[in-house]
Amino acid sequence: MKKITQTLVILMLTAFVTTTAGWFSDDNNQKQIKQQNFKVYTLKLAETWPSNFPIFGxxxxxxxxxxxxxxxxxxxxxxxxxxKHKAPLGIFDMVxxxxxxxGHSSSYYWKGKDINTLFFTSMPFGMTANEQHAWFEYGGGQELMDKVYAKHGLRSIIGGNTGNQMGGWFQEEINSxxxxxxxKMRIPGFAGEIIAKVGAKPTNIPAGELYTALDRGTINAxxxxxxxxxxxxxxxxxxxxxxxxxxxxGSEMQFLINLKKFNALPKDxxxxxxxxxxxxxYDMLARSNHESAKNWASMKKDYPNIKIKTFPKSVFDKLRAANKKLLTKLAANNSLSKEIIQSQKNYLKKARAWTAISDQAYLNSQTQ
Structure with missing residues (x-):
């Protein structure tokens, strides 16, 4: 009897291992689903990016x-x-x-649809990726984003952060x-409004067309x-x-969700x-930091002719002044804009005080 029981236990364990091994095998997923009689929910997603676009895709x-x-x-x-869909900047309307x-795209592309969407990618002189994520999750940022998108029948969720972005590639040096x-510069979002205020001509061009536009002189930067x-x-x-x-x-991509479709899904x-x-x-933020560190080292070694520059203080002063004036105008003309701007301002003040005494103080100590 004891031998029979042991044999049965071994057979049951073998069956369990075989079944679970098959379940977690990609080749057998669909077969296992059918055998379990699961209802499968299929959703379609449109992305702004080309096929196999790194990091974003x-x-x-x-x-x-x-x-x-x-x-x-x-x-x-x-x-x-x-x-496939041929509309990289049409994601908002399609969803x-x-x-x-x-959808997967960037919120500031939709400022022509709703001015308040531009606040949820990144704002000039604003929060870093860490500060902004804290604002989204615990400082009321997600609730404000819900408020903006709900009236369009949409929901927006964080979709991956690039970290601090470089100021751009220029064919001529900027001294004043x-x-x-x-x-003529490709620069979207609120930053485009700012450089227009100081005399430049901003435009927005999809990723796949950028090199050609710069090479042919359609844009200068x-x-x-x-x-x-x-x-x-x-x-x-x-x-x-x-x-x-x-x-x-701290530029945050977005996942866009059609609310009607979302509400039709089971809660789980x-x-x-x-x-x-x-x-x-969150994985994209880690990946962006990793790839930037790796490529920065490669760039310094393999492309020493690239000239790394920072705008002069006089240029930053003008850009900051334009930024302040535009934000004041937005807040005066739109009550929801005012609410978002004030929320970001208040949170930045709180978060930056801690960033200064933690990360910034630590980094400063490394140069002493």
Missing amino acids: DAVKKAVKLAFDMSNGRLVIKIDSKN KSGQYDL IEDLQGL LEWVGPSLDLRMGFHKIAPYYYTGWHEP LQAILITSMKLAA
Whole structure:
């Protein structure tokens, strides 16, 4: 009897190991789902980026895989890149209309749809990535973003941060504010409003068209991200001056969600979807820092002709003055803008005091 019992236990353990091994095998996921009679929910996602675009596109793929794995295959998300839908800056409308259930892009692209969307990517002279994430999660930022997007039938969730972005690639050196007069530059968001105020001519161009636009003189300068993505784009070949940042100290991408579709999902899948997006977002910040550090070292070694510059104080003074004036005007004309601006201002004051005595003090100590 004892031998029979031992044999049965061994057979049961073997069956369990075989079953679970098959379940966690990608090749067998769909087969196991069918055998369990799960209802599968399939969502369509449109992204601003081209197929296999590094870091940004990788964050989307990670969120999709996390959602699939955590739901045991009940939540399937299919990605359409800009190569397929042909509308890289049309994500807002496509998700709002229900053509797509989800999107991945940047909130400040939609300022023409709703001026209050531009505050949730990054603001010039504003919060760093760490400060901004704290504001989103604990300082009321997510609630304000919900307030802005809900009236469009949408929800926006953090979609991955680039960290502090570089100020851009310039074909000519910037020595004074006069050098920005008439300068044609690809720069989106509120920063575009600021440089327009000081005499430049901002424009917004999708990623895949940037090099050609700079090479052909359609623009004279551009900002993209930083070493994590810029080096592979080849901008240094035609614009040797690389300026440090001021305009996007912590640029957050976004996952857009059609609220009607989201509310139709079971509660557990709603939680899994949001969790997958946030995990992918935080991973993108780590990846961005890693790639920028790696590419910065490579750039300094392999491309010594790149000239690293910082705008003169006189230029920063003009940019800050323009920023202050524009924010004051926005707050006066729109009550929700005023609420968001005040929230960010208050949180930055609190968070920056701690950043100064923690990270900044530590970094300063390393140069002594």
